[in-house]
Amino acid sequence: MEKKLSPIDSSNHVISIKGLEKSFGDLSVLKGVDLELYQGENLVVLGRSGTGKSVLIKVISGLLKPDKGVVNVLGQEVDKLTPKDLQKLRLKIGFSFQNSALYDSMTVRENLEFPLVRNSKHLSRAEKNSAIESVLDAVGLLQAINQMPSELSGGQRKRIGIARTLIMRPLIMLYDEPTAGLDPITSIDINNLINEVQERYNTSSIIITHDLTCAKSTGDRIMMLLEGRFERQGSFEDVFNTEDERIKTFYNYNFTT
Numbered sequence: 001m002e003k004k005l006s007p008i009d010s011s012n013h014v015i016s017i018k019g020l021e022k023s024f025g026d027l028s029v030l031k032g033v034d035l036e037l038y039q040g041e042n043l044v045v046l047g048r049s050g051t052g053k054s055v056l057i058k059v060i061s062g063l064l065k066p067d068k069g070v071v072n073v074l075g076q077e078v079d080k081l082t083p084k085d086l087q088k089l090r091l092k093i094g095f096s097f098q099n100s101a102l103y104d105s106m107t108v109r110e111n112l113e114f115p116l117v118r119n120s121k122h123l124s125r126a127e128k129n130s131a132i133e134s135v136l137d138a139v140g141l142l143q144a145i146n147q148m149p150s151e152l153s154g155g156q157r158k159r160i161g162i163a164r165t166l167i168m169r170p171l172i173m174l175y176d177e178p179t180a181g182l183d184p185i186t187s188i189d190i191n192n193l194i195n196e197v198q199e200r201y202n203t204s205s206i207i208i209t210h211d212l213t214c215a216k217s218t219g220d221r222i223m224m225l226l227e228g229r230f231e232r233q234g235s236f237e238d239v240f241n242t243e244d245e246r247i248k249t250f251y252n253y254n255f256t257t
């Protein structure tokens with residue numbers, strides 16, 4: 001399903017990257033990447049495996065340092081921050097990583113309480129309960145509050161993972177392969193949830209994926225990472241309306257196999 005595009009204020013960016021380069025030994029992964037994430041938009045970063053999408057997310061979140069370039073997140077240059085300030089900045093970013101597993105020995109409620117206990121010690125019991133119930137309601141799983149992760153489906157666990165991220169009220173969401181390993185119907189549910197989160201919490205998001213259905217249904221704007229650079233960007237149609245064989249192959253592989 002195609003996305004109803006959100007109105008974007010392109011004068012107001014929450015992430016701005018200019019001339020980002022990152023290599024590992026002889027392997028040059030990002031070769032001069034520019035990217036702006038605008039307030040309130042869903043930006044999809046598409047690219048084949050190994051093109052550096054996860055490296056990009058790690059640089060944005062300060063887990064990797066750029067070799068060259070400026071990476072500004074919420075007005076701060078990430079690689080110039082002290083560990084304490086970087087930690088503060090990270091609390092404003094919600095990470096939905098492929099491997100952000102739930103704690104199996106804790107109930108859903110305890111899993112959601114965990115980040116609050118660590119980072120929002122001032123909250124009362126009632127405030128914690130209210131925050132937990134509110135995010136569970138947002139992901140449509142209030143009824144699962146006392147269940148164990150092992151009792152939930154893969155799609156439900158993904159939803160709880162997103163709820164656990166939302167509980168800290170992030171300004172930016174970073175989704176790394178949100179539909180990986182999910183069947184097509186469950187993937188549609190997650191795509192819808194990404195859009196609901198955008199509307200409900202007014203988050204700005206980067207969605208890293210090679211799933212074109214996910215790109216089409218969640219992206220206000222698409223950027224295509226090819227050989228270390230963003231070669232094309234725009235609406236889904238803009239990006240794929242091209243004679244570039246590399247992009248045509250990517251499209252055909254996704255939609256015809």
Ligand SMILES: Nc1ncnc2c1ncn2[C@@H]1O[C@H](COP(=O)(O)OP(=O)(O)OP(=O)(O)O)[C@@H](O)[C@H]1O
Pocket residue numbers: 024027029047048049050051052053054055056210
């Ligand atoms: N810490 C690291 N040390 C050395 N090489 C790395 C490191 N992190 C990533 N790489 C290399 O950088 C390249 C890009 O990796 P990355 O994980 O960003 O790809 P990706 O586009 O996210 O792929 P996928 O879709 O498969 O997750 C790969 O060749 C990877 O081996």
